[in-house]
Amino acid sequence: MDELKRKFKQRQALEDAYSNFVEPYLNQRIEVKQESSGSLPVSPVGVYYASGWLLLVMLYFILMRGFQRS
Template structure:
């Protein structure tokens, strides 16, 4: 009788694992069939609709000059404190 209950317990565990595997597979299928295409559609980036605002060369030169000036100042300050 004890052997019969052990077999039932093993059978129930096996059934439980099979059910869990089936549930996991169903969730994965639901994700790949419904969620993933929706997310891909929402995230899709169109190359034609990229930002068309050009960086002004004057602004680029101004920012570059300012950065160069700050770096020169930092280099000189470092040299004088040694």
């Protein structure tokens, strides 16, 4: 019976250590904003930059395909 009480106390100590030390640390590291709208702001400059590269790549492939046919 003493073995059972000792194991129960060990388990209780581990649970207390988790709730007193580990859980607050994890909660601090993983802060989740409650009022998250779910949408990300998009910078127009980034959209223009990505669109420019996409157009440049498409133009390159069109020109290379035209040169191969000649």
